[in-house]
Amino acid sequence: MKQYPASRIRNIVLLGHGGAGKTTFAEAMLFNAKSTDRLGRVPDGNTTMDFDAEEIRRKFSINTAIAALEWKDSKINLLDTPGYFDFVGEVMQGLRVADGAVIVVPAKDGVAVGTEKSVKHIKRMNMPAFFFISKMEEDNADFDKTLDQIRETFGASALPFCLPILEGGKMKGYVDLLDGKGYLCGTGGAVTEAPVPGGLADRVAELREALKESAAESDEELMEKFFGGEDFSREDMIKGLGASLRAGSLRPVFCGSAAANWAMKLVADRLVELMPSPADAGTVSALAPDESAITLRADEGEPLSAIVFKTIADPFVGRISIFRVYSGTLRANSSVYNSVTEKDERIGSLFHMVGKKQLSADAIVAGDIGAVTKLTATFTNDTLCDRTRPAILKKTLFPVPYLTMAVVGRAKGDEEKIMSGFSKLRDEDPTFIIRSDAETHQLLISGIGEQHLDVLCSKLKAKFNVEAVLTEPRVPYRETIRKKVKVEGKHKKQTGGHGQYGHVWVEFEPGETEELMFEEKIFGGSVPKQYHPAVEKGLQDAVSRGVLAGYPVVNLKATLVDGSYHDVDSNEMSFRLAARLAYKKGLPLASPVLLEPIGTVQVDIPDQYLGDIMGDMNKRRGRILGINPVEEGQQVVAEVPMSEMAKYANDLRSMTQGRGAYTIEFARYEQAPQNVADKVIEDARRLMAGEEEEE
Secondary structure, three states: OOOOOHHHEEEEEEEEOOOOOHHHHHHHHHHHOOOOOOOOOOOOOOOOOOOOHHHHHHOOOOOOEEEEEEEOOEEEEEEEOOOOHHHHHHHHHHHHHOOEEEEEEEOOOOOOHHHHHHHHHHHHOOOOEEEEEEOOOOOOOOHHHHHHHHHHHHOOOEEEOEEEEEEOOEEEEEEEOOOOEEEEEOHHHOEEEEOOOHHHHHHHHHHHHHHHHHHHHOOHHHHHHHHOOOOOOHHHHHHHHHHHHHHOOOEEEEEOEOOOOEOHHHHHHHHHHHOOOOOOOOOEEEEOOOOOEEEEOOOOOOOOEEEEEEEEEEOOOEEEEEEEEEEOEEEOOEEEEEOOOOEEEEEOOEEEEEOOEEEEEOEEEOOOEEEEEOOOOOOOOOEEEOOOOOOEEOOOOOOOOOEEEEEEEOOOOOHHHHHHHHHHHOOOOOOOEEEEEOOOOEEEEEEOOHHHHHHHHHHHHHHHOOOEEEEOOOOOOEEEEOOOEEEEEEEEEOOOOOOEEEEEEEEEEEOOOOOOEEEEOOOOOOOOHHHHHHHHHHHHHHOOOOOOOOOOEOOEEEEEEEEEOOOOOOOHHHHHHHHHHHHHHHHHHOOEEEEEEEEEEEEEEOHHHHHHHHHHHHHOOOEEEEEEEEOOEEEEEEEEEHHHOOOHHHHHHHHHOOOOEEEEEEEEEEEOOHHHHHHHHHHHHHHHHHHHHHO
């Protein structure tokens, strides 16, 4: 593949709902560019972009895949993103380095939640976008209905650039509205020019006039021509429509079939003609190490600045780092500086990606996307640059993982292998967290959704041969007491020689702080001062395990009030043991209760789901604190027991068709209702009994 200047490069991200046809769109583009010699099919597991074993098995995209292709003396870098919401982190990676988007909308299913989310992304980033109404070869495909949905949902800026030619309700060709020509579709992407059908003539004329008006809006000279009734040349149209597209006042709508390869060459032509190049995008802002602003230009002669936006963890090759160059040129067999880790990196071979295929390159220039292997100190979101001008490029903001599950190894003792494998997978997927919980003694993994975590476990097995199972995590309950008691603890043991003797009287009562409060009120030296710390240490050991269900005890005050000692047999260990005996005897008498963690939840939803969300919160024993209007609907603020929120990510998605989002933060502990406490205590005792049997 030859080297292209920034002005001849197009970086295009494919967006849309799951199953809309993004991967098939990429497949047709690659086939038409002769980058591949056949049209792969997702059901057959032989597409260029879905090359991961999990993608082939599940028959949908999990990762953002990159493919470079050459078209009309230009280079298009396609970034094929997953449509399923659990893999939104991959979508953010694709958006981070794209200059334009194609939003794929199936002609039968129309606008879905994934379409809405895609438009939100491009609006937030001021990114120009095409709509492509896909799957026109399917039964019940309805171009007009889908176009109306797009315009209803996203506004009049969505203008058709082609119309389907229908026969018996089936697409057999299309009209290219920019050039005003009709084409009949053949096999393998072949087209034959044909007259525009008479029934479409008026509509074609009307839409061509709308395109002319859109072109005029962006340019004063064209506006004068438009009002003067002058004709626009093709160059005028391309110039004006491209400017309107970049300004966000135009969203071209195309139609066709990627699977049948209908109208795909037309879309490729318009991508090259209308979408902005990295050179058109102007300057990019970055930060110097002292946080002062730096301006970067997509010029291959400038000092190097490139961001690693994606990492692939390959068990055989090692780490593959995929990057976009924003200024300068990254050359093979060179040395660069990582401004984030502040380390030098040795660059070996460089290559362009076409799915999993690697095409060797001597250099990757400003505006282009490439890949390199075996970087030792560089990870996703790191900037590679020239030491003479260190720069830090803006990082991808990944979503916060909010579904947490426990991970258990199939085989005993696999915990270390699981932790090691997941740590390596973190290189390629920053949207999950793996940690060991010291309190519940569980490995906990947090991700975007259940499907996300399930895929991670499958990757763990495939790449590192470690099998793991997901289970619900244990809730970190607490215990406390409600009344004051005074109890005796005596440890006395006589053996040959020195014995053991420790004797204490301790008052237990509700305390004011979560940590144990210890005091002593000894008169007359009944327990010598040197043993007071031992009594406190014994109680500190004891409060880590409550008497109801074995959970830590909080809000406890203990006062040493009396006791006795033996000149010969008393020692620190004896008094520690005496204190623990007092604890075990006293807490069951002090009205112990179970406390459950309460979280503050903020749920953002469109207005129509407000009633459902409030009803669901009530079922979860939640208390609604407030309802606040937000940009796209309502925000429900509530306090809910954390035990009721284990699968909320999935439930919220189901209730809102994926339109809802939430955050949750720990607020405090509260006494659990008796029916809840009884079940938790029963489960805990059964678990403890099982652990004792294993021992």
